[in-house]
Amino acid sequence: MSSRRALSPSRRWLSSERIALRVLEELGFKIVETRKRVLVNGVEVGEIDAIAEDENGVRWGVEIKAGKIDVTGIRQAYVNAVIAEVKPMIVCKGFADDAAKELSEKLGVKVIELSDMFLIDSEELEVVIREVVEGTLADYLETFFTIPSNIKQEWLEILTVIASSQNIDEACEKLGIDVSTLTKKISEMRSAGVFPQWARKYTSIKRVAQIVLQRYATLQVIAESQRVLEFLKQLKDQLNQLLSTILSFRKSLESLREEQR
Numbered sequence: 171m172s173s174r175r176a177l178s179p180s181r182r183w184l185s186s187e188r189i190a191l192r193v194l195e196e197l198g199f200k201i202v203e204t205r206k207r208v209l210v211n212g213v214e215v216g217e218i219d220a221i222a223e224d225e226n227g228v229r230w231g232v233e234i235k236a237g238k239i240d241v242t243g244i245r246q247a248y249v250n251a252v253i254a255e256v257k258p259m260i261v262c263k264g265f266a267d268d269a270a271k272e273l274s275e276k277l278g279v280k281v282i283e284l285s286d287m288f289l290i291d292s293e294e295l296e297v298v299i300r301e302v303v304e305g306t307l308a309d310y311l312e313t314f315f316t317i318p319s320n321i322k323q324e325w326l327e328i329l330t331v332i333a334s335s336q337n338i339d340e341a342c343e344k345l346g347i348d349v350s351t352l353t354k355k356i357s358e359m360r361s362a363g364v365f366p367q368w369a370r371k372y373t374s375i376k377r378v379a380q381i382v383l384q385r386y387a388t389l390q391v392i393a394e395s396q397r398v399l400e401f402l403k404q405l406k407d408q409l410n411q412l413l414s415t416i417l418s419f420r421k422s423l424e425s426l427r428e429e430q431r
Contacts, residue, residue: 186236190261208250216250235262241270248277333379
C-alpha cells in the first residue's frame with residue numbers, strides 16, 4: 171500500500187495553482203492579478219485564475235487545472251479571455267483527448283502542459299513540507315508556553331552553555347563534565363518538563379534551551395515590571411497619605427488662626 175498522503179480536491183487545486191504561477195514566472199511571465207472577476211454589464215459571469223503579462227506586454231487570462239483539460243475547459247477559458255479582453259492560456263497536465271487539443275489550436279488557446287510526475291510530486295511535497303513546518307512551529311510554541319517558571323539555578327547554567335555550544339562535546343568541555351553526566355542532567359530537566367519528550371537530537375535540545383532562556387528572561391522582565399508597579403503603587407499610596415496629612419494640618423492651622431482672631 172502506498173504511504174503517500176492523499177490530497178483533497180481543493181488542496182490539490184490550491185497547490186497546483188501555486189506551482190503553476192511559479193512556473194509562469196520562471197518562463198518570464200509577470201503575474202499581474204489573481205482571481206480576476208469576469209463581468210458583463212456589471213454582472214459577474216465567471217472568474218479567471220490569473221492575469222499574466224509576457225515580456226512583450228501582452229496579457230493572458232490563465233486558467234489553471236489540477237488535472238487534464240477537456241473541451242468544456244477549453245471553451246470556458248476562451249470565453250472568459252474574450253470577455254476580459256486578454257489572450258487565453260491554460261496551465262494543466264495535458265489534454266483529456268484529441269478533441270480538446272484540436273479545439274485549443276482552433277481557438278488559439280495557449281496550453282502549457284506540466285507533467286503528471288512534476289505536479290503530483292510537487293503538490294504532495296509542498297503539502298508535506300507545509301505540514302512539517304507548521305507542526306514544528308507548533309511544537310516550539312507549545313514548548314515556550316509550557317516551560318515551568320521555576321528553574322533551578324544549576325539548570326539555568328547548563329542551559330546557557332548548551333544554547334551557546336555547537337555540539338554536546340563542546341558543552342561538556344565548557345561545563346567541565348563528561349557526556350554521561352550532562353545526559354543525566356538533560357534527562358532530569360526533561361522529567362521536570364523543561365525539555366519536551368520530542369527533543370532528542372542535540373540541535374533540538376539547543377533550540378529548546380534557547381527558547382527556555384528567552385522565556386525565563388521574559389518572565390524575569392515581567393516579574394521585575396510587576397515589582398516596579400507594586401513599588402509605584404505603594405509610593406502613590408504613601409504620597410496620598412502624606413498629602414492627606416498636609417491638608418489636615420493646613421485645615422488645623424487655618425482653624426487655629428481663626429480662633430486667634
